[in-house]
Amino acid sequence: MKTLVIVSHPNYKDSIINKRFVDELNKYKEKYTVHIIDEEYKDAVIDIKKEQELIENHDNLILQFPFYFVNCPYLMKKWLDEVITPEWAINEHGTGEMENRKVAIGVSIGGKKEEYGKDKTYLYIVEELLRPFESTCSYIHANYRGFYPFYAAEYEPTKEDIDKASKEYIKFIDSI
Numbered sequence: 001m002k003t004l005v006i007v008s009h010p011n012y013k014d015s016i017i018n019k020r021f022v023d024e025l026n027k028y029k030e031k032y033t034v035h036i037i038d039e040e041y042k043d044a045v046i047d048i049k050k051e052q053e054l055i056e057n058h059d060n061l062i063l064q065f066p067f068y069f070v071n072c073p074y075l076m077k078k079w080l081d082e083v084i085t086p087e088w089a090i091n092e093h094g095t096g097e098m099e100n101r102k103v104a105i106g107v108s109i110g111g112k113k114e115e116y117g118k119d120k121t122y123l124y125i126v127e128e129l130l131r132p133f134e135s136t137c138s139y140i141h142a143n144y145r146g147f148y149p150f151y152a153a154e155y156e157p158t159k160e161d162i163d164k165a166s167k168e169y170i171k172f173i174d175s176i
């Protein structure tokens with residue numbers, strides 16, 4: 001079955017990294033469905049049933065977003081809060097829709113890797129900052145498979161850097 005990639009970017013039209021990642025994913029439409037929720041829900045009113053059915057009709061789930069205040073942007077959080085309801089995701093018989101589903105993250109990060117960690121600007125490494133997602137996956141019995149980071153997005157990455165990362169991102173998704 002195909003992989004579903006949920007993309008949230010409040011300013012997608014000006015995005016460089018996330019847009020390039022989406023372009024790469026769209027080269028393989030037989031493998032990935034890319035769903036840009038900010039484009040779909042300009043009024044931020046999410047069709048919960050439609051989103052749940054999308055997940056049900058796919059295998060793995062990727063959450064892709066730019067790091068905003070060391071978190072996902074608001075619409076991704078709203079999407080998680082409203083779509084991933086415990087009664088749909090898990091049930092006592094172990095047949096909930098998120099049970100054992102592989103989940104991973106693709107995140108673009110403005111800061112450099114060296115800015116993340118103890119005594120650095122952001123105090124913690126990105127793996128630590130993404131723990132709420134890892135922990136949520138545990139709670140809903142999903143299988144958290146880690147993340148692919150693109151660092152230093154705000155330090156004028158070259159086209160070659162971004163092209164290379166797009167291909168690594170695809171490899172990461174295929175390897176989870």
Ligand SMILES: Cc1cc2nc3c(=O)[nH]c(=O)nc-3n(C[C@H](O)[C@H](O)[C@H](O)COP(=O)(O)O)c2cc1C
Pocket residue numbers: 009014015016017018019065066067068069070071108109110111112153154
């Ligand atoms: C409101 C806002 C908050 C941000 N917070 C962070 C942050 O906490 N850490 C960081 O490294 N970059 C931060 N950034 C930079 C974005 O992560 C970066 O611009 C984005 O990942 C680039 O991806 P794009 O080319 O797809 O827009 C922030 C940007 C904005 C607009």
